[in-house]
Amino acid sequence: MLKRITASVILIATLLFAACGELGQVEPPESAEDVRIVYIAKNVGNPYFDAIHAGFRQASEELGFEFTTTAPSTPDATSQIPYVREQIQRGVHVITISPNSTDALNRVFRQASDRGIKVLSVNSDITGSEEYRDGAILPMDFELTGKSQIELLGSLIDYEGKFAILSATTDAPDQNYWIEGMKKVLEEDPKYENMELVTIVYGDDEPEKSLREAEALLTRYGDLRGIIAPTTVGIDAAARAVENAGRAPEVQVTGLGLPNQMRRFVENGTVEAFALWSPYRVGYVSGYKGVQLALGNLEATEGSLFSTEEFGEFEMRGDAVTIAGPPLIFDKDNIDEFDF
Numbered sequence: 001m002l003k004r005i006t007a008s009v010i011l012i013a014t015l016l017f018a019a020c021g022e023l024g025q026v027e028p029p030e031s032a033e034d035v036r037i038v039y040i041a042k043n044v045g046n047p048y049f050d051a052i053h054a055g056f057r058q059a060s061e062e063l064g065f066e067f068t069t070t071a072p073s074t075p076d077a078t079s080q081i082p083y084v085r086e087q088i089q090r091g092v093h094v095i096t097i098s099p100n101s102t103d104a105l106n107r108v109f110r111q112a113s114d115r116g117i118k119v120l121s122v123n124s125d126i127t128g129s130e131e132y133r134d135g136a137i138l139p140m141d142f143e144l145t146g147k148s149q150i151e152l153l154g155s156l157i158d159y160e161g162k163f164a165i166l167s168a169t170t171d172a173p174d175q176n177y178w179i180e181g182m183k184k185v186l187e188e189d190p191k192y193e194n195m196e197l198v199t200i201v202y203g204d205d206e207p208e209k210s211l212r213e214a215e216a217l218l219t220r221y222g223d224l225r226g227i228i229a230p231t232t233v234g235i236d237a238a239a240r241a242v243e244n245a246g247r248a249p250e251v252q253v254t255g256l257g258l259p260n261q262m263r264r265f266v267e268n269g270t271v272e273a274f275a276l277w278s279p280y281r282v283g284y285v286s287g288y289k290g291v292q293l294a295l296g297n298l299e300a301t302e303g304s305l306f307s308t309e310e311f312g313e314f315e316m317r318g319d320a321v322t323i324a325g326p327p328l329i330f331d332k333d334n335i336d337e338f339d340f
């Protein structure tokens with residue numbers, strides 16, 4: 001008897017706990033100072049994301065919102081799921097995230113939306129899963145990224161010869177989007193008919209793995225003319241591999257890099273030119289957009305406008321996409337003007 005009573009009490013307590021544990025709606029903020037925004041990078045330890053953090057921090061100083069960051073140790077497709085969950089529990093108003101997959105986070109994003117939390121995809125979109133986020137902030141027009149990477153390498157190798165791509169992870173939404181753009185222009189534009197993409201390898205945005213992959217490319221292809229690494233971790237590793245092997249300038253390394261990481265290679269002639277944009281601006285614009293969405297001042301629709309103190313007004317494209325800024329190309333003539 002006593003046992004049965006105890007079992008019933010435990011059962012009732014469990015049910016009660018589950019009911020109370022059910023997360024309610026997050027209290028809507030009344031002013032920018034009330035807004036809580038978190039940014040979840042692809043992984044920790046990549047200086048690219050430090051520059052994004054700096055932009056968010058500046059926006060937070062200007063608008064007064066609370067800004068926090070967190071990130072998994074590796075950028076695998078599912079590594080961010082527990083981090084998003086934790087923020088849902090915390091009850092932030094906006095989760096901004098540079099996703100490691102275009103669809104692995106759908107379920108947890110839906111849970112965030114159910115609590116009234118806005119979800120913004122930062123630095124890349126979740127192509128095909130757009131309904132699971134409230135908007136995206138891209139560093140540049142992604143339709144141009146892949147194409148301009150091929151043009152940049154082409155201009156360095158007289159539009160002729162074998163080249164490889166050293167990417168981040170196999171699931172990386174941003175890199176995969178740009179690589180599709182590269183393949184498309186190679187297929188469609190006769191200007192590039194003498195350039196041959198021999199392979200795509202993945203360094204997982206880990207410096208050591210990226211270096212090993214780049215070294216393997218150099219060993220495997222004696223007549224390689226170029227490596228495009230559309231990741232700041234990859235391009236740094238590719239430049240180190242080419243420098244160590246003494247293969248510059250026959251092998252041209254280009255892609256997307258941070259001026260502060262690449263300066264040495266540009267100065268010593270290992271790398272002639274590479275591209276990026278301002279990651280600071282990506283974070284800054286995301287902070288402004290997040291606050292306006294959280295306050296209900298911004299419709300997540302095409303043509304909506306929001307303004308920022310430092311960079312003026314931004315107009316949303318279809319599907320609630322904001323382009324943070326123009327692309328930049330760095331070479332020995334201008335690299336010293338940049339410090340990030």
Ligand code: RAM
Pocket residue numbers: 042046048049098123168174205230231232233256257
């Ligand atoms: C790496 C990351 C990031 C990408 C840059 C160019 O730092 O993969 O997502 O945007 O490179």
